[in-house]
Amino acid sequence: MSIRQPFRKLGKLAFNVGMAIFSFACVFPIIWIIYSSLKTKDEFMLNAVKLPAHPEFRNYYKAFVEGKMAHYFISSGLNSVIAVVVVVFLSFCAAYALSRFRFRFRNAIYTFFIAGMLIPVYGLLVPLFLQFKQFGLYDKFYTLIIPYIAIRLPLPIFLLESYIRSVPVELDEAAHMDGASKFYSMTRILFPICRPAIATIVILVFLDTWNEFPFSLVLVTNEAFKTLPVGLTNFYGQYTSDYTTLMAAMVLSILPVLAVYLAFYKYIIQGMTAGAVKG
Amino acid sequence: MKANRVKMTGLSVALAVGMSVLAGCGGDNNNSNNTAPSNSANPEVNASSEPSASAQEPVKVTFMNMWPKDSTENIATTVRAELAKFQADHPNIIVEEESIGDQNAYYTKLKTLAASNELPDIFISKGSELAMFAKNETVAPLDDLLSADADWKNGFLPSSFNDLSSGGHTYGVPFSMLATSVIYYNKQFFADAGFSSFPQTWAELETAIAKIKENGITPIALGNKEQWVAESCILSALGDRFTGTDWFTSINDKSGAKFTDADFVNSLEAFQSLAKQGAFNKDMNSINNDQQKTLYFNGKAAMFMEGSWAIGSVMAAPKEIADNTEVAVLPSVEGGKGNAMATSGGAGSGYAVGVKGYGEKKDAIAKVLKALSGEGFAKSMAEKGEPVAFTVTDYDKSNVSPLAVKYAELSSQLQFTPIYDSYLNPALVSVMNAGLQDLLINGVTPEALAKKIQAEYEKTN
Structure with missing residues (x-):
């Protein structure tokens, strides 16, 4: 028995070292982008990995002011916030109905929503473009928000439907006994319980919409309506790429996503330990 | 009520018939209305339908390109300057630009637009994509437009339309003339190996490479991760040295030659x-x-092969390297059928015109195209040291970098041969490109690779 002890410790150590290397490999690209964004173009061309000799923030100025990143920030931000609010509202209502009521075509409707997850975005590009062009929705300030909401809906409905189903019906019944209306128990009792699922949805929807590329590329022409990732392509030239400015722009574009993640992350943890009816 | 319902049905049928018919009807209505009302109303109606009024109404020409607004590349700044000048001279033509910097994204959007026949009035396209658009009749043949202005048409270098034509029609107007295979070499390293100038034969090149290697320097830097470099920048020129251009013409016409x-x-x-x-x-x-x-x-390699577009970045390299850099093309090979003073190149891309806008806005489009490709444009490009597709004789060379002058001298003696990937179909090119990666690490014999390419070629026949 006593011989095994050191071996187990050694095994643990090896495992930890392995994991540390793995995590480093995951985090390094981000660290690399951050310090490379402080280098000059020539410095970067000569050695892509070296730390900057004289860190400077000129690339950030170039990206934000000369590259007109502000446009894309506003557009991506507005689209993301609206998409998050509308998706959370719609998916919560839909999931509540789907999980708490039995009605005809309930399964058909559920399947219909879930089927939306199976269609690849690139398959939708041409049909959607034609549709928007025909209906006169092409290149308007509200153009992008429509497909963004539609395409993000299935996953939240799927998540919330199963989450609400895991919440005991007794809770609703108790509320009903105490005289709460359906609306009250839905918004004041169920909604707070669903916080972890909703936090997940907020993070996912925000991230996906913030980073959305194909629709923004194809459905709008006006620079002001394009999302950030399409704006980032401006730093690529036909034969050359301005990598250092691009990296500064990337760092800037990571920040809001990071902020949203940090703001909602704690709810996921909280939700795991919360609960009313246990056992 | 009944009469009303009939009217309603009639109206909805009329709506359903479609916009084109309605537009036609609208035109007729205007004419009949013009004669009907009293005289006092006439001048107003006339004002809105007469050609004099339509001249005041500006024509919008959409222009999609790969040059981001804040790009400092010479082509982008020159195009912008010419456009600004053009707008000042032609207030009744408004050029609406859309720029997408990333090539893949650009072509994704272009293909989506092509699939729904909504291509912009003017856009940039590679020759190979253009051939596909032409097949689907979404781009307009520009033969008439070009022949209408002989001075403009004849100003272009003779071979510059090659990449932009298919099926006997020209679909694009070239704006630059690029070589895809230019050798940039460090003369110091060659001097150290005992060569005062670039080797003239293949055997000499091999000796030079061996000596450079002995000196501890990588002879040729090659970055072929994206697969096109080995094919576009090396094999296109090397292949032609061996086979001659007739062979490739035969391959492209599918008239007998084999890989x-x-x-x-x-x-x-x-x-x-x-x-x-x-x-x-x-x-x-x-x-x-x-x-x-x-x-x-970094001075770790004695040469690299890339297109003429690399001149700019070489000039931005550390001074010691930039000053020692010379340009050359591949040497002649023994028993080769190709011209030794040639390299792969061409216009590559050009301005194309979507068929939808061409019908109604032909004149405006022609004017914009001339402004963006004609003498004024070419001259200002040449003054920045960029290779142009239009003949310009006297231009101010004072701002041109020394390497660009060297390249201009070299290229004036060169013949341009086809770039493989701007003619062959994309599936075939991807087989060839992937195969070359394998070939260079000894993963496949030349014979086996040739067979594989030929098999793909026959499949697409």
């Missing part, structure tokens, strides 16, 4: 023997064309 022909196999073999000799850096399949330049800029 398994001895000449083409020899070119693959020569390419592989360079790799076997250790002429390239070992990580050639995992770095890209920017990184191949980095190797060269």
Whole structure:
């Protein structure tokens, strides 16, 4: 028995070292982008990995002011916030109905929503473009928000439907006994319980919409309506790429996503330990 | 009520018939209305329908390109300057630009637009894509437009339309003339190896490579991770040395030549023997064309091969390297059928015109195209040291970088041969490109690769 002890410790150590290397490999690209964004173009061309000799923030100025990143920030931000609010509202209502009521075509409707997850975005590009062009929705300030909401809906409905189903019906019944209306128990009792699922949805929807590329590329022409990732392509030239400015722009574009993640992350943890009816 | 319902049905049928019919009807209505009302109303109606009024109404010409607004590339700044000038001279034509910097994204959008026949009035396109658009009749043939202005048409270099034509029609107007295979070499390293100028024959080149390698320097920096470099920047020119251009013409017309022909196999073999000799850096399949330049800029490699577009970045390299850099093309090969003073090149891309806007806005489009490709444009490009597709004789050379002058001298003696990937179909090109990666690491013999390419070629026949 006593011989095994050191071996187990050694095994643990090896495992930890392995994991540390793995995590480093995951985090390094981000660290690399951050310090490379402080280098000059020539410095970067000569050695892509070296730390900057004289860190400077000129690339950030170039990206934000000369590259007109502000446009894309506003557009991506507005689209993301609206998409998050509308998706959370719609998916919560839909999931509540789907999980708490039995009605005809309930399964058909559920399947219909879930089927939306199976269609690849690139398959939708041409049909959607034609549709928007025909209906006169092409290149308007509200153009992008429509497909963004539609395409993000299935996953939240799927998540919330199963989450609400895991919440005991007794809770609703108790509320009903105490005289709460359906609306009250839905918004004041169920909604707070669903916080972890909703936090997940907020993070996912925000991230996906913030980073959305194909629709923004194809459905709008006006620079002001394009999302950030399409704006980032401006730093690529036909034969050359301005990598250092691009990296500064990337760092800037990571920040809001990071902020949203940090703001909602704690709810996921909280939700795991919360609960009313246990056992 | 009944009469009303009939009217309603009639109206909805009329709506359903479609916009084109309605537009036609609208035109008729206007004419009949013009005669009907009293005289006092007439001048107003006339004002809105007479041609004099339509001249005041500005024509919108959409222009989609790959040059981001704040791009400092010479082509982008020149186009913008010419456009600004054009707008000042033609207040009744408004050019609406859309720029997408990333090539893949650009072509994704272009293909979506093409699939729904909504291509912009003017857009940039590669020759190979243009051939596909032409097949689907979404781009307009520009033969009439070009012949209408002989001075403009004849100003272009003779071979510059080659990449932009298919099926006997011209679909694009070239704006630049690029060589895809230029050797940028460091004369200091060659001098150290005992060569005062670039080798004139293949055997000499091999000796030079061996000596440079002995000196501890990578002879040729190659970054072929993205696969097109070996094919577009090396094989297109090397292949032509062996096979001659007639062979490729025959391949392209599908009139008999084969990829398994001895000449083409020899070119693959020569390419592989360079790799076997250790002429390239070992990580050639995992770095890209920017990184191949980095190797060269750091003085770790004696040469690299890329298109004429690399001149700008070489001039931005450390002074010691930039000053020692010379340009050359591949030497002649023994028994080769191709011209030794030639390299692969062409217009590559050009301005194309969507068929939808061409019908109604032909004149405006022609004017914009001339402004963006004609003499004024070409001259200001040449003054920045950019290779142009339009003949310009006297221009101010004072601002042109020394390497660009050297290149201009070299290219004036050169003949341009086809770039493989701007003619062959994309599926075939991807087989060839992937095969070349394999060839360079000895994963496949030249014969086997030639067979594989030929098999794909026959499939698409």
